[in-house]
Amino acid sequence: MYQYDQYDQTLVDERVSQYRGQVRRYLAGELSDDEFRPLRLMNGLYLQRHAPMLRVAIPYGLLSSDQLRVLAHIARRYDRGFGHFTTRQNIQYNWPKLEETPDILAELAQAQMHAIQTSGNCIRNVxxxxLAGVAPDEIEDPRIYCEIIRQWSTFHPEFSYLPRKFKIAVTGASHDRAAAQVHDIGLNLTRDERGEIGFRVLVGGGLGRTPLLGHVIREFLPQRDLLSYLEAILRVYNQHGRRDNIYKARIKILVKALGPAVFRQQVEAEWEQIKDSGLVLDQAEVERVRRFFAPPPYEPEAAQDPGFEQWLRADKSFATWVRHNVAEHKVAGYRNVFVALKEPGAPPGDIDADQMEAVADLADRHSFGQIRATHHQNLLLADVRQADLYQLWHALEAQKLAAPVIGTLADMICCPGLDYCSLANASSISIAQQINEKFDRLDDLYDLGEIRLNMSGCMNACGHHHVGHIGILGVDKKGEEWYQISLGGSSENDAALGDILGPSVRKTEVANTLERILRVYVEQRAEGERFLDTFRRIGLEPFRVRAYAPGSNEAKQEEKRYAVGY
Structure with missing residues (x-):
């Protein structure tokens, strides 16, 4: 993984020193709330319902075991013993004291970590x-380009105060596992007819109050032109993005207003002026960064060990875990193991300090000392010898990190919601618990098959509810928590925004409504169909009719609303 040089370390250390002075002046009354706000946000600090929240960057989701131990120490020393992994491959702490946040950043800096640009109107964590670097369907390792973009974008003087926050995702495989189509910029690595590496460039995706899918503005951008083209896109946005209305300030609104063709013309015109400048990405720089992501020393004989197949036959529980929580690897004899942060009774994405330290130890033992954060709020141990899987499974079970539910209804995405977030309208964590209690049998989950359930506590869509096969959005109605359900979303190659089912449902009825929806799927599905496939074949109406079946609380509410012209 990437290691800081003297410039990286100096930059991060100096930012800690600056921030320490800013906090001191704020606490002394020398800075007003309005003056301090942009300073703290640029260092990842939010003011939430109960305490500050600190968001720590995990660039492209990659952690060393030592870094995870530092995160565990911070959780134990400065928080309440746990952290929360997000859909953007970051970790958040929900209970730090404001006066101690400079000390947290100082300890992060010693481990080559930071919270720089995890908030604010700037380019966020890329x-x-x-599965970068280990996916069988990979064209090229996207982490190389993520790191190059990170170095280019950090403290970029022209793009530190954009009209609104800005998010970039890079995917290097045929299967989009990075949700590239719902980012401000999505980059798909590809090859041209000569075999040269380049990028398919999408712009204007995003969720939140106005969800939109990105538009392709270049089918093939040569590797050498990556940074200059990104610079052109950001310049057009910085010049023409709206600053008078926070709800219309994202680049997706600008692309929609101009139209993708006109936006592309403006980008191309800007690019013509700078593409041959010092921003040319030469092959020597790509190779320099590539060396940080060299493959680990795989053992050729790993594929010959018969123990894995023997344990699959001998232990049905182990075989079940492998089927759901273990993914194929590009090297024979190795597998990718999902560490499930979806134990029933715990908020999705949460992990305590003891568990972090245990995962760090397991990474040293089985995964060359590295851990990855996923978009679905789990962790991943890549590069595990399949001969070690049985031992690893037992170790993860002991830590309650082996729930065999990856890809099922129980593997839900869930933002912190009203339990922590000052922006939220409704709770998310309690709804996750309600759903887990309703669908508590593994056999039932497995029969339902692949379902992506995404949940957000407000329109900001931190839980990516718009692109869930089933999406749940918390809304406030006269001080009460209600939940709007959407169906048919996806964040993968077949990206789509979900269709709203109908009127929102009461908090107590969310799981019951889901049960009626899923009965339609079970009754209507064709052989081998996922929930998403069935929805796309039969449409919304059969689900809507059953969800608001006569006699249900939802049906009564719907009748009442229509009666009064709601």
Whole structure:
């Protein structure tokens, strides 16, 4: 993985020193709330319902075991013993004291970590496929380009105060596991007819209050032109993006207003002026960065060990875990193991300090000392010898990190919601618990098959509810928590925004409504169809009719609303 040089370390250390002075002046009353706000946001600090929240960057989701131990120490020393992994491959702490946040950043800096640009109107943490470098369907390792973009964008003087936050995702495989189509910029690595590496460039995707899918503005951008083209896109946005209305300030609104063709013309015109400048990405720089992501020393004989197949036959529980939580690897004899942060009874994405330290130890033992954060709020141990899987499974079970639910209804994405977030309208964590209690049998989950359930506590869509096969959005109605359900979303190659089912449902009825929806799927599905496939074949109406079946609380509410012209 990437290692800081003297410039990286100096930059991060100096930012800690600056921030320490800013906090001191704020606490002394020398800075007003309005003056301090942009300063703290640029260092990842939010003011939430109960305490500050600190968001720590995990560039392209990659951690060393030592870094995870530092995160565990911070959780134990400065928080309440746990952290929360997000859909953007970051970790958040929900209970730090404001006066101690400079000390946290100082300890992060010692471990080559930071919270720089995890908030604010700037280029945020660049994300990638969690299987980068190990996926069988990979064209090129996207982490190389994520790191190059990170170095280019950090403290970029022209793009530190954009009209609104800006998010970039890079994927290097045929299967999009980075949700590239719902980012401000999505980059798909590809090859041209000569075999040269380049990028398919999408712009204007995003969720939140106005969800939109990105538009392709270049089918093939040569590797050498990556940074200059990104610079051109950001310049057009910085010049023409709206600053008078926070809800219309994202680049997706500008692309929609101009139209993708006109936006592309403006980008191309800007690019013509700078493409041959010092921003040319030469092959020597790509190779320099590539060396940080060299493959680990795989053992050729790993594929010959018969123990894995023997344990698959001997232990049905182990075989079940392998089927759901273990993914194929590009090297024979190795597998990718999902560490499930979806134990029933715990908030999705949460992990305590003891568990972090245990995962760090397991990474040293089985995964060359590295851990990845996924978009679905789990962790991943790549590069595990299949001969070690049985031992690893037992170790993860002991830590309650082996729930065999990856890709099922129980593998839900869930933002912190009203339990922590000052922006939220409704709780998310309690709804996750309600759903887990309703669908608590593994056999039932497995029969339902692949379902992506995404949940957000407000329109900001931190839980990516718009692109869930089933999406749940918390809304406030006269001080009460209600939940709007959408169906048919996807964040993968077949990206789509979900269709709203109908009127929102009461908090107590969310799981019951899901049960009726899923009965339609079970009754209507064809052989081998996923929930998403069935929805796309039969449409919304059969689900809507059953969800608001006569006699249900939802049906009564719907009748009442229509009666009064709601």
């Amino acid at each position: 994300t990638a496929d969690h």
